[in-house]
Amino acid sequence: MSTRHARPQWVLWGSAALILGAWLWIFWGADALHARTDVARRAASTGTAGTLTLAQQLEEGEYLARIGNCGLCHTAPGGAPFAGGRAIATPFGAVPSSNITPDPTHGIGRWTADDFWQALHHGISPEGRRLSPAFPYTSYTRVSRADADALFAYLQSVPAAARANAPSGLAWPFNTQAALALWRALYFWPHSDNGRPADRGAYLAEGLGHCTECHGTRDFLGGLKRDKTWAGAVLPGIPWYAPSLQKTEEAAARSVADSVALLQTGQSQWLGTSSASGPMAEVVLHGTQFLRDADAQALARYLQSVAQAAAPATAHRSEHPKTGEDPRAARLYLDHCAQCHGKDGQGQAGAYTALAGSRGLLMDPPNNAVLHVLYGGFPAATAGNPRPFGMPPFLLTLTDADVAAVLTHARSAWGNQASSVSALQVQQLRRTQLSH
Amino acid sequence: MTAAVPAAVFENSMAQRTLACTGCHGPQGKSGPDGYYPRLAGKPAGYLYNQLRNFQEGRRHYALMEGLLTPLSDAYLKEIAAYFSALEIPYPPAVPQSATPTLLARGETLVRKGDAALQLPACVQCHGLALTGVQPSTPGLVGLPRDYLNAQLGGWQTGQRKAGAPDCMATIAKRLSDADVHAVTSWLASQTVPMPSNPAAHRPPASAGTLAMECGSAP
Numbered sequence: 001m002s003t004r005h006a007r008p009q010w011v012l013w014g015s016a017a018l019i020l021g022a023w024l025w026i027f028w029g030a031d032a033l034h035a036r037t038d039v040a041r042r043a044a045s046t047g048t049a050g051t052l053t054l055a056q057q058l059e060e061g062e063y064l065a066r067i068g069n070c071g072l073c074h075t076a077p078g079g080a081p082f083a084g085g086r087a088i089a090t091p092f093g094a095v096p097s098s099n100i101t102p103d104p105t106h107g108i109g110r111w112t113a114d115d116f117w118q119a120l121h122h123g124i125s126p127e128g129r130r131l132s133p134a135f136p137y138t139s140y141t142r143v144s145r146a147d148a149d150a151l152f153a154y155l156q157s158v159p160a161a162a163r164a165n166a167p168s169g170l171a172w173p174f175n176t177q178a179a180l181a182l183w184r185a186l187y188f189w190p191h192s193d194n195g196r197p198a199d200r201g202a203y204l205a206e207g208l209g210h211c212t213e214c215h216g217t218r219d220f221l222g223g224l225k226r227d228k229t230w231a232g233a234v235l236p237g238i239p240w241y242a243p244s245l246q247k248t249e250e251a252a253a254r255s256v257a258d259s260v261a262l263l264q265t266g267q268s269q270w271l272g273t274s275s276a277s278g279p280m281a282e283v284v285l286h287g288t289q290f291l292r293d294a295d296a297q298a299l300a301r302y303l304q305s306v307a308q309a310a311a312p313a314t315a316h317r318s319e320h321p322k323t324g325e326d327p328r329a330a331r332l333y334l335d336h337c338a339q340c341h342g343k344d345g346q347g348q349a350g351a352y353t354a355l356a357g358s359r360g361l362l363m364d365p366p367n368n369a370v371l372h373v374l375y376g377g378f379p380a381a382t383a384g385n386p387r388p389f390g391m392p393p394f395l396l397t398l399t400d401a402d403v404a405a406v407l408t409h410a411r412s413a414w415g416n417q418a419s420s421v422s423a424l425q426v427q428q429l430r431r432t433q434l435s436h
Numbered sequence: 437m438t439a440a441v442p443a444a445v446f447e448n449s450m451a452q453r454t455l456a457c458t459g460c461h462g463p464q465g466k467s468g469p470d471g472y473y474p475r476l477a478g479k480p481a482g483y484l485y486n487q488l489r490n491f492q493e494g495r496r497h498y499a500l501m502e503g504l505l506t507p508l509s510d511a512y513l514k515e516i517a518a519y520f521s522a523l524e525i526p527y528p529p530a531v532p533q534s535a536t537p538t539l540l541a542r543g544e545t546l547v548r549k550g551d552a553a554l555q556l557p558a559c560v561q562c563h564g565l566a567l568t569g570v571q572p573s574t575p576g577l578v579g580l581p582r583d584y585l586n587a588q589l590g591g592w593q594t595g596q597r598k599a600g601a602p603d604c605m606a607t608i609a610k611r612l613s614d615a616d617v618h619a620v621t622s623w624l625a626s627q628t629v630p631m632p633s634n635p636a637a638h639r640p641p642a643s644a645g646t647l648a649m650e651c652g653s654a655p
Contacts, residue, residue, distance in 0.1 A: 078493025266507075281507035340446075340455070348446050375500060376456050381509040388512075389452060392459025393500050 052146075054153065061154025064147055067295070068208035069287035070155075073097045083107070083161035087169065088134045089237020091222055094169040095134035103160040116152040117145060122190055130180035132168065133188070138224065141191040142207035187223035201302025204295060209288075214242040214279070215251075230306050234367060239432050240278040241367045243359070245306050250363050252307035259300035263288040265384030272347045272354020275379035275388070278368060285380040329409035332402055336394065337410070345414040351389040356414035366407065366421050370429045373403050400426040450519040456504055457516070465520045466527075467581070474584050480635045481514075481521035482573030486600065486653045488513040495598035496591075527579045527629035535622035539615075543623025546616060547577075550647065554611055557647040559620070562604075562639060562654070567627070569635035573654040576635060582625035589617050600652035607649070 052060065065071065074097045076085035082101045087094035102109040108116065115126040123137035124130060131137060143151075173179045197203040205211045214235060217228035225231070232244035232251075243251035253259045254270050262268045266276045266284040276284045291299065334343070340352040347354030355361050361369050376393035379385060394403065400423040407426075411418035446452065451464070457476065458465055465476030476484060490496040492505045492513070505513070533540070545551070547567070550558035560567060562574050569576035577585070591597030592609035599605055612620070642648075 076494070078495060285507050285509070351446065351448075351452070375503045376459070378456060378504060378507050380507040381512040386509065386512060387453060387515065388507075390454065390456025390504065392456045393504070394459075395500065396460070 052150070057150045057153045058157055060147075061150035061152070061157075063290070063292070064151050064208060065154055066290045067204070067287050068151075068210070069283060070100070070151075072282060072286045074100050080159070080161035080163065082155065082158055083163040084165060085163060089235070090132075090134050090170070091218075091236045092170050092174040094237070095132050096166040096169065098135075098165050099161065099163050100155055101158055101161045101163075102156045103162050106162055106164050107160060108155065109160060111152075113149050113152050116155075117148050120148050120151075121194065123184070123188065130177055130184060132170070132180065133183065133222070136210045136213045138188055139207055139210035139213055141188075142194075142197075142203060144194050144196055144203075146196070147208070183221065183223065186221065199298075199302065200295065201298035201300070201305075204299050205302050205306075209299070211245070215245050234365065235279065238279065239367050239429055240371060241363065241365055242280070243363055243368075245303060248307070250359060253300060253303040254307075256297065256300040256304055259303050260293075260296045261384075263291055263296050263299065264382070265289065266380035266382045266388075267350075267385050269349065271357055273349055273351065274353050274358060274360060277360065277372065277377055277379065281377070281380040284382060289380070289382040289384065326405060326409055329405035330413075332398070332406040333409050333413075336398070337406065340389075340391070345410065345416075348389075352391075355410050356416060358416075361407075362411055362416055362418040364419060366411070366418075366425065367429060369407055369411075370403065370421065370426050373398070373407065374426070374430055395430065400424075400430060450515070454516060454519065457520075460500070464523050464525050466523075466525045467579075472581060472583055472587075474580055475527075476520040477523035477525045478633055478635075479521055479575050480569050480571050480573055481517045482571070482654075483569065483575040484517035484521055485514055486573055488517060490597075490599065495600075497596060524632075524634075526631065527633060530578075530626055530628045531581075533582065533622045533626040535618070535626075539619045540623050540626065542616070543619035543621075546620050547623060551616075552647070554616075555647060556608060556611055556616075557649055559624075560640065561642070561646060562649070562651070564636040565640050566630050566636065567624070568630065568633050570639050570654075571635050571637055574635070574639075576629075576633070577624050578627045579629040579633070580625065582621045585621035585624060586617060589621065602650045602652050604649040604651035 071081055073086055073088055074082045074084050076083070076097075079085050080101065082099070083103075084097045084099040086097045088097055099107040101107040104110050111119075111126055118124050118126065119131060119135075120137060120140045120143055122141070123133065123135070168175050212224060212229050215230055215232060216224040217231040217233045219225055222236075230245040232242060232247070234241050245251055245253070254268075258268050258270045262276060263284065266281060266289065268274050275281070288296075337355075341347055341355050342352075345355035345358075347356075347358075353360065360372075363369070372391060374393060374395045376391045378390040379388040381388055398406070403426045404421045404423040408420040410416065411421065451458075454465075460473045461467065461476050462473065467473060467475035487496065488505055488508075489510075491498065491501040492508075494502075508516075535543075546556060547559040550556045550561070559577060562570065563577050564570045564574070567576055567578045588597060589609045589612065592603075592606045593612075595606070609617075
């Protein structure tokens with residue numbers, strides 16, 4: 001590269017680099033100091049494995065790994081369990097999950113319980129490297145030492161798989177330790193008290209369950225906004241919308257029993273059938289359906305408190321509801337949707353979503369409703385709902401304008417009042433790849 | 437407006453549950469209207485189950501299938517496979533092919549006898565003398581659209597489609613020239629499916645000089 005004609009640019013870049021460097025120096029220093037302090041602290045740690053026998057610890061660890069859904073991210077499609085390799089989408093590139101089987105070379109076979117604790121609690125590898133927050137240690141920092149030890153014991157007991165970790169797909173500078181130091185300084189606060197918490201529901205939701213990692217709103221650097229922990233977000237890489245767990249018109253808990261049903265079976269019967277869908281169906285299938293009753297109850301009670309903390313006086317509806325009757329859209333609905341969802345959007349108990357009053361249909365952004373129509377789908381096949389009824393994809397049979405029209409119709413019929421869906425919105429979602 | 441609304445009689449049945457499948461694969465899974473989506477009805481249950489797993493585990497790729505299967509359990513996949521396998525639906529007559537008699541003759545030779553020089557076993561050796569498949573996991577090759585057959589052999593050649601290791605079909609597909617792929621798929625697509633179209637219980641006895649193939653998905 002010739003620099004002859006680029007002198008002013010070099011000056012500009014140089015200054016920018018100096019300023020950035022100064023910032024990084026400050027953040028790096030703070031972060032490194034913190035990590036060192038903790039290494040000293042953990043060296044002094046006496047261990048809190050407590051009174052569990054190894055068998056009990058393994059059983060507890062397996063349960064925790066399930067409800068924390070470790071295997072969902074740490075297993076590639078068709079790959080060995082926990083051997084990593086699934087691409088985790090972030091706004092800055094895909095991060096492949098790592099091998100957490102006991103393989104001594106590629107996995108965590110040489111780790112100690114302290115190493116595992118440092119990764120979970122501080123997001124720092126045994127070599128002292130800052131881990132990517134695609135591994136949500138921002139939540140796992142809340143996990144108790146006893147639970148971390150149980151998880152570690154269980155992971156050490158699964159079959160070792162000699163699968164090498166793939167390099168990060170992050171672009172420079174996001175793949176640097178400096179960038180992570182900066183990010184951590186802005187967004188990461190290691191949890192200070194890691195004994196058994198009083199509120200089991202909060203502990204599960206904010207810790208191992210890492211619910212806010214999807215349901216929380218993030219800023220442009222991918223950090224969770226502290227005041228919008230449960231405010232909802234479109235997921236990076238895949239355009240599903242993880243709804244707000246505060247807003248009554250989105251996915252705020254309606255009753256403890258209803259939340260328990262949704263978490264354990266993937267389906268709710270609140271004023272008509274509705275189901276967890278998209279990535280949440282996977283979370284239910286691999287994780288929350290295995291919640292013990294007491295944990296499901298605790299989690300549901302906590303979700304209830306989250307909902308009530310921010311419940312508005314009245315449900316928000318779009319200011320511009322579509323009121324005009326579109327005969328073509330009504331026709332499309334009768335031809336393609338009414339057979340299952342009912343002429344009046346009443347759904348079918350236990351099988352098909354009731355569209356009249358359906359929060360999933362009426363949410364803004366309407367991504368999930370559009371994705372349902374385009375790609376179809378099944379609810380999670382759980383122990384509580386083992387043979388779910390599926391919806392066919394309409395990607396190949398309906399045009400963007402058709403999908404927009406029929407959704408606009410359904411969002412404004414039978415008392416529904418939500419904004420119209422445009423063909424452009426459908427087109428943008430049609431072009432996205434849902435597979436991962 | 438009182439147009440004919442489809443009778444919305446809900447049934448607590450597998451047919452009702454699998455409307456998500458039959459939207460593309462045709463009513464009762466007897467193949468789709470556009471000549472691409474393959475038939476499901478009457479195929480060996482083990483074969484159908486293997487394909488569902490292949491999509492779920494990334495050995496076969498089709499975004500719609502992958503998305504639909506992601507939230508389903510292994511037990512449910514088995515039930516869906518068994519349901520479609522048990523449907524006995526007559527096949528439609530074969531679609532006439534425009535291929536030359538020479539090409540069709542080459543296709544028939546490959547299907548019935550293989551080509552020892554190219555180390556190609558005969559299709560009938562594993563897929564049954566009637567080519568309607570063999571229980572429990574080998575599919576029939578007749579009654580499928582030519583475009584679909586071409587896409588599958590092409591997929592095996594490029595690694596886009598895989599089966600359980602050792603992947604015998606990948607080995608075979610890579611030994612086929614483009615002309616031979618064309619010959620085989622043209623001949624297969626021109627055949628009318630015999631009735632009954634049930635998969636054979638066993639493979640035909642191996643004759644002298646039969647090329648042995650190891651197949652992970654149909655051991």
